[in-house]
Amino acid sequence: MADIAHISGLVATGQHPAPFEHCDVVTTTTHKSLRGPRAGMIFFKYSDAIPDIKERIDMAVFPGLQGGPHNHQIGALAAQLLEVNTPEFKEYSKAVVTNSQTLAKTLQEKGHKLASDGTDNHLVLWDLRPHGLTGSKLEKVCEEASISLNRNAVHGDASALSPGGVRIGTPAMTTRGCTTDDFVKIAGFLDRCCQVALKVQAEKGKKLKDFEAGLQGNADIAAIKKDVQAFASAFGYPAANMAAATGLKGKLAALEDFISMQNEELAAQRQEIESLRNDKSNPEHYQAQLQELKKMMVSDVQRMQEESANATSRSRRPRTSACSSRSRRSRARRPRCSSRSSASSAASRMVEEHMGVD
Numbered sequence: 396m397a398d399i400a401h402i403s404g405l406v407a408t409g410q411h412p413a414p415f416e417h418c419d420v421v422t423t424t425t426h427k428s429l430r431g432p433r434a435g436m437i438f439f440k441y442s443d444a445i446p447d448i449k450e451r452i453d454m455a456v457f458p459g460l461q462g463g464p465h466n467h468q469i470g471a472l473a474a475q476l477l478e479v480n481t482p483e484f485k486e487y488s489k490a491v492v493t494n495s496q497t498l499a500k501t502l503q504e505k506g507h508k509l510a511s512d513g514t515d516n517h518l519v520l521w522d523l524r525p526h527g528l529t530g531s532k533l534e535k536v537c538e539e540a541s542i543s544l545n546r547n548a549v550h551g552d553a554s555a556l557s558p559g560g561v562r563i564g565t566p567a568m569t570t571r572g573c574t575t576d577d578f579v580k581i582a583g584f585l586d587r588c589c590q591v592a593l594k595v596q597a598e599k600g601k602k603l604k605d606f607e608a609g610l611q612g613n614a615d616i617a618a619i620k621k622d623v624q625a626f627a628s629a630f631g632y633p634a635a636n637m638a639a640a641t642g643l644k645g646k647l648a649a650l651e652d653f654i655s656m657q658n659e660e661l662a663a664q665r666q667e668i669e670s671l672r673n674d675k676s677n678p679e680h681y682q683a684q685l686q687e688l689k690k691m692m693v694s695d696v697q698r699m700q701e702e703s704a705n706a707t708s709r710s711r712r713p714r715t716s717a718c719s720s721r722s723r724r725s726r727a728r729r730p731r732c733s734s735r736s737s738a739s740s741a742a743s744r745m746v747e748e749h750m751g752v753d
Contacts, residue, residue, distance in 0.1 A: 396420045400435075402516055404428030405749075407479050408488035411516060419445060420452075426493065428517050431475030434468045455745050487569065491517045494565040497575040501582035507589070510549050510560065517565045521585075522549045528592055530558040532606055536592045537561075539610050540619040541627070542584060571630040584623055591615045665703070 397414040403423040405411035414421055420437040425431035437456070439448050457463070478484055492515075499514045502521065510520035523533055530546030537544050539651065549560040563585070565578065574580070599609035610616060 396422075398422045400424040401427050401518065403432060404438075404479070404484075405488055405492065405516055408485040410488045410492050415440070419448065425475065428488070429475065429479065429565075430487075430566065431479075431571065432468050432471035434465070434472050436472075455685055466728060479653050490574075491569045494575060494578045495519055498563065498565060498582050499748070500577045501579050502585065505582065507586070519565075520547060520549060520560055521563065522560045522608060523589075524549070524551075524559040526589065526593060527590070528596065529603075530561045530750065532596065533589060534591050535560050535607055535610060536588045536595070536616065539613070539616045540584070540588055542622045568630070571627075571632065573630065577626075584602050584619060584626075587619050589616075591619070652711050690711060707734045 397418045400423050402411045406413050419440050424435050426433045495514050499519045501673045509524045544563050547562040548555045548557045548558040552559045595609040611716040
């Protein structure tokens with residue numbers, strides 16, 4: 396079994412080896428390098444060893460874990476998988492890996508240590524222990540400077556509660572349009588944050604509470620934040636750039652044309668209905684249509700009244716023997732016709748009042 400939540404987008408585009416030939420079950424989320432909605436997928440392989448694997452997985456998901464299918468997520472995932480199958484998304488995945496390697500190389504050039512001495516995918520795992528820092532402290536400094544990253548354990552950590560590193564991903568900023576030159580600048584921002592963390596720790600001590608207090612009103616952090624926001628504001632957001640970034644402009648234009656055509660047809664139908672209402676040249680045809688509509692409405696109202704009356708009589712009918720029930724039904728048959736007749740006339744009056752006709 397393999398979980399490829401982080402690398403599924405790279406696997407789908409051939410930027411990372413696929414695990415399917417080695418595994419019976421492969422799981423993944425869909426909102427990381429696959430760049431889809433927040434959801435998940437499970438792949439399985441039929442085999443003699445587990446002949447009922449499909450049933451086991453289906454029952455574990457529903458009703459075991461999930462309350463029901465989320466159709467909006469399923470639809471969003473289908474749309475995203477369609478995009479993943481485009482040449483543009485493959486180029487995006489290549490750029491993600493290239494940007495990640497550029498970021499890793501630049502951090503190393505600035506004297507920082509990385510787990511595995513580099514990266515082959517979309518993530519950089521930065522080992523902060525040589526600096527005497529924890530991942531939690533650098534995460535706090537970056538957060539104050541408008542940089543989002545996560546503290547992360549590195550090999551050799553005594554406890555995951557005090558992780559010795561941070562992880563940095565490149566898919567988000569690559570989606571916004573960053574190139575290798577931009578990631579060199581991002582590495583510069585991260586290096587500055589590290590230097591601030593070292594300075595604050597030297598002044599306030601190693602306790603996280605004291606360290607966080609030393610971040611308040613820090614002029615160095617304010618300067619980094621200003622530079623980061625000025626840099627990031629030059630790039631658009633994924634929703635704004637989606638059409639240009641993935642080659643979907645033509646499809647969006649075709650959809651807009653279709654919607655416009657539908658709106659024109661609706662407008663034409665409304666105009667035709669309005670002209671019929673205002674046309675007094677053929678009153679006989681208008682009256683015939685009105686009477687036909689009246690018959691249909693009367694029939695519907697009458698049917699609903701009869702169903703309501705029958706339901707009421709069934710709910711009130713006492714339990715009796717077969718003989719007495721039969722005699723009751725024979726006695727009740729005669730007034731039913733008059734009841735139907737009165738219901739019909741009442742329905743007719745209701746419709747006439749509603750339609751405003753004599």
